[in-house]
């Protein structure tokens with residue numbers, strides 16, 4: 229058995245190497261590649277993607293898994309060997325169910341649609357991309373139908389991103405959250421808008437980047453095992469556990485942009501840097517779920533990086549870095565500015581309170597499209613009326629409406645958005661547990677010390693990566709299934725104080 233296990237690991241390592249090469253090419257494409265490289269790069273990425281898929285769906289992997297599964301089931305559930313075989317088997321069974329022809333057609337369609345979208349968006353041309361989106365919906369249904377026996381057609385697609393979650397369970401969770409969020413948004417937006425003009429002075433790029441690097445170094449981002457570069461849409465990528473890259477973008481007249489995208493992506497990266505080194509090159513180091521990953525970026529971005537104790541420490545440093553812009557701005561004004569709540573049209577610009585309403589609109593529309601109760605041609609109108617009813621604001625065009633997010637124009641319709649809100653919910657759940665274990669964490673943050681929090685996250689979350697599903701991880705940490713309670717308590721405490729709302 230040990231010999232077969234080693235053979236499986238050798239094969240998985242080879243696949244991992246191909247995927248890492250793909251990641252390097254993808255990172256380069258989004259950072260330094262000249263425009264002339266685009267066509268060849270697309271072909272190279274698709275060749276490597278096909279090679280990796282062929283190697284992973286090789287029947288030899290299936291035979292090894294068949295032979296090893298009884299052995300794995302005789303071992304403790306959370307042993308590394310049993311976990312590696314269990315997780316690989318789960319991924320393998322998903323991979324072999326989708327016919328390679330369908331997958332190739334879907335990828336080619338996704339790449340072509342993405343190219344069209346980069347033009348359709350600035351030109352506000354939904355009509356021009358509508359037929360492509362209808363084709364994407366058709367592919368999404370075909371992919372879901374490769375997994376018969378689902379309760380809801382979105383279930384297989386949700387499961388790709390957030391394993392173990394279903395349309396029904398997410399709907400239930402979102403309905404509870406919505407019931408709590410809507411009155412909070414109403415109470416806050418009934419008050420005068422916070423003045424955030426201090427964030428829109430001119431802030432030189434190099435100083436912005438240096439300040440972000442200072443913070444994430446203190447967080448525990450290890451520059452010996454990572455780096456930061458500039459891009460158009462910030463992301464994190466990993467080539468190995470010793471080489472984790474983050475990207476950011478800088479706007480000279482918007483202090484939010486580089487600062488908070490840096491804290492966010494560093495949260496993703498620190499998770500990857502904290503994975504058990506023994507999992508290197510195996511599916512155990514390929515990530516738990518989009519929700520758990522997002523919980524770690526949101527935790528460092530919002531629960532730490534937009535908190536009062538954090539800025540008690542960092543605001544004097546920020547003022548010293550930008551004396552002309554901030555010397556005469558009181559800390560409270562700055563704190564209100566970075567936590568300004570407002571009814572907005574763009575998801576990625578949304579504040580902590582309204583953000584989840586943006587996600588729920590997209591999630592509900594995905595379900596309606598997949599169910600067939602909404603047609604693509606009616607999508608812009610459905611989008612706009614949901615913004616009007618949920619956020620009290622109607623998009624003036626599809627550019628700040630249905631054309632704004634890349635997800636449906638390069639991937640599938642279904643499963644694309646719920647992870648963001650699941651991540652928000654989990655970020656508060658995990659932070660709450662860390663503070664229960666170490667009540668001095670807020671006082672430490674106030675001193676600019678993050679080691680205790682980082683250590684708790686490594687110990688309880690990072691090291692395991694894909695060994696446990698999101699639901700298993702939450703049960704292990706809290707002893708209960710996922711609940712919105714800590715998140716609601718967090719939002720009401722923070723914004724109740726900020727906006728002096730009645731308790």
Ligand code: ZN
Pocket residue numbers: 492496522525
């Ligand atoms: Zn993220």
